Every structure is written in C-alpha cells, then in structure tokens.
Amino acid sequence: MQALLDQIAAEMAQATDRGRVADYIPELAKIDPNQFGIAVALPSGEVLTAGDAETPFSIQSISKVFTLAIALGRLGDQIWTRVGREPSGLAFNSILQLEQENGIPRNPFVNAGAIAVTDAILQGRQPREVLAELIRFIQAAAEDDSITINQAVAKSEQATAHRNIALAEFMAAMGNLRNPTALAIGTYVHQCAVEMTAAQLARAGRFLLGAPGCPRLVSIARIRRINALMMTCGHYDASGEFAYRVGLPGKSGVGGGILAIAPGKASIAVWSPGLNDYGNSKLGAFAIEKLARGMGWSVF
Numbered sequence: 001m002q003a004l005l006d007q008i009a010a011e012m013a014q015a016t017d018r019g020r021v022a023d024y025i026p027e028l029a030k031i032d033p034n035q036f037g038i039a040v041a042l043p044s045g046e047v048l049t050a051g052d053a054e055t056p057f058s059i060q061s062i063s064k065v066f067t068l069a070i071a072l073g074r075l076g077d078q079i080w081t082r083v084g085r086e087p088s089g090l091a092f093n094s095i096l097q098l099e100q101e102n103g104i105p106r107n108p109f110v111n112a113g114a115i116a117v118t119d120a121i122l123q124g125r126q127p128r129e130v131l132a133e134l135i136r137f138i139q140a141a142a143e144d145d146s147i148t149i150n151q152a153v154a155k156s157e158q159a160t161a162h163r164n165i166a167l168a169e170f171m172a173a174m175g176n177l178r179n180p181t182a183l184a185i186g187t188y189v190h191q192c193a194v195e196m197t198a199a200q201l202a203r204a205g206r207f208l209l210g211a212p213g214c215p216r217l218v219s220i221a222r223i224r225r226i227n228a229l230m231m232t233c234g235h236y237d238a239s240g241e242f243a244y245r246v247g248l249p250g251k252s253g254v255g256g257g258i259l260a261i262a263p264g265k266a267s268i269a270v271w272s273p274g275l276n277d278y279g280n281s282k283l284g285a286f287a288i289e290k291l292a293r294g295m296g297w298s299v300f
C-alpha cells in the first residue's frame with residue numbers, strides 16, 4: 001500500500017488542473033493550492049502517509065460527521081425531527097429547499113442541516129462547552145490531544161457568514177432553531193475551523209470502521225447509519241458521482257479535505273485545497289478513487 005500511496009502522491013504533484021481554493025472564507029483563499037496529502041489509518045492504529053500528510057488544514061464540513069455522532073448520542077432518533085436523511089441534489093449552501101420544506105433541512109451535511117444539528121446539541125449550553133465536547137470527541141477518535149480550532153479561520157468565516165445566518169434565521173422563523181441564531185452560528189463556524197493533518201483525520205475516522213482495535217465512541221448500529229449518510233449525502237450534489245467512482249462513504253470539506261471509510265478495513269483522509277464546481281476537493285476525489293481501486297476497497 002505504501003508504494004501505491006507514493007505513486008498517487010507523485011501523480012497528484014504533477015497535476016496542473018487542481019481546481020480553485022474556496023474564496024468565500026477569506027482565510028481559506030490564502031492557502032497554496034499546490035499541496036496534496038494522503039493518509040490511511042488501519043484498525044490497529046497504524047498510519048501510512050504520502051505527500052503533505054502532516055500539514056494542518058481546515059476540516060470545515062468534515063466536522064459535520066463528528067457533530068452528527070454527538071447529536072445521535074445526546075438526542076438519539078429525536079434528531080430526525082429536526083433534519084432529514086435524504087440527499088438534497090443542491091449545493092451545500094443552497095437556500096431554495098429550506099423554504100419549500102418548511103425549515104427542515106434535507107440532511108445533516110448540507111449547511112442548514114449541520115446548523116440544525118449544532119443547535120440541537122447546544123441544548124441551552126454555552127458554545128464553548130459544546131466546542132470543548134466536540135474537541136474531546138475528535139481527540140478521543142484520533143487518540144491525539146493536540147487537535148484544536150484555528151481561531152483566525154473561525155473569525156474569517158464569522159465575518160462572511162451571511163448565507164449561513166440567513167439559513168439559521170429562516171429555520172428560527174419556522175421553529176426549527178432553539179437557541180439564539182448568533183450562538184448556533186458562532187458554534188458552527190468554530191466547529192468548521194477545527195484544524196487537522198491528513199494523518200490525524202485518518203486516525204480520527206477509525207471510530208467509523210466498526211472494527212476491533214478502533215476507538216468505540218458510537219454503537220455499531222450508529223456507525224452503519226452515519227456511513228450510510230456519508231455515502232448518500234457526504235458530497236452534496238456530487239454524492240452520486242463519488243459513490244459511483246469511489247464506492248465508499250465519504251465526507252468532504254471546503255478546506256479541501258475528504259474523509260472516506262472502507263468499513264472494517266481503513267479510514268482514509270486526503271487533502272488538496274483546490275475544489276471542483278461542487279465545492280469538493282478535485283484531486284482528493286481522484287486520489288481516493290485510485291486508492292480504492294488499487295486496494296479493491298468498495299462497499300459494493
């Protein structure tokens with residue numbers, strides 16, 4: 001596998017069409033697109049890497065997997081009264097469906113759905129308590145207590161969060177937000193600003209493998225359900241394409257990271273900051289496709 005990872009990293013280093021870095025969050029617009037890292041964590045905890053796998057990046061929407069796991073733990077199936085479980089077929093930050101569907105977001109991974117999940121786990125607490133719980137969860141999953149939030153990224157997103165504030169205010173108008181909008185959004189932009197390396201993210205994904213030796217933070221039944229949502233909704237309106245090409249559950253973020261899970265076998269993290277038209281890492285998706293094919297990993 002190490003030879004395959006080295007080969008993928010070498011190939012990605014040559015790529016000229018690398019996509020565009022997210023520029024609607026000013027701090028992310030500064031990131032050099034000529035970077036690529038890949039890491040694979042095995043159930044044993046062993047991690048294989050290639051490229052820039054030790055460079056921290058903003059996990060952004062990948063944080064939504066961790067907040068969903070926390071929400072399922074705190075609220076159980078009650079969370080499904082606040083958010084649906086269907087792919088949206090629309091961009092991650094789309095406003096359109098929310099009005100048509102009475103303020104109930106389609107799934108926990110589109111921005112509106114993730115804001116509803118974050119609001120649900122606030123439960124009247126202060127954002128700092130929820131963020132501390134999230135960081136503890138991620139650190140336990142990664143077995144690494146050095147993981148933190150990049151405050152500059154959080155501040156930068158907060159300053160330009162108009163669309164997310166609009167989504168939150170609309171949900172408030174429809175009775176689907178329990179806390180003041182500012183608290184829900186403040187928590188949300190900080191969760192998105194968690195910073196990790198590909199090696200750390202691959203390790204953190206081991207809690208979704210359901211294999212002996214992995215941190216057991218959620219039940220096997222919930223591991224299956226979180227993976228199902230990653231497969232159907234984890235890449236927004238490109239989720240079908242990712243399932244077709246890669247055949248594994250995955251979750252992307254506009255920082256250019258992707259976490260993919262080969263159930264029972266491996267947790268894979270890639271990072272390349274250039275995005276495709278759907279806001280997912282362009283080279284990241286290619287790289288996971290090559291790795292999954294090379295290793296014969298697929299849930300099908």
Ligand code: DON
Pocket residue numbers: 059060061062092093111157164189192252253254255278279280
């Ligand atoms: O709310 C936002 O727009 C960002 N903090 C997260 C969006 C994101 O990562 C979409 N993923 N590809």
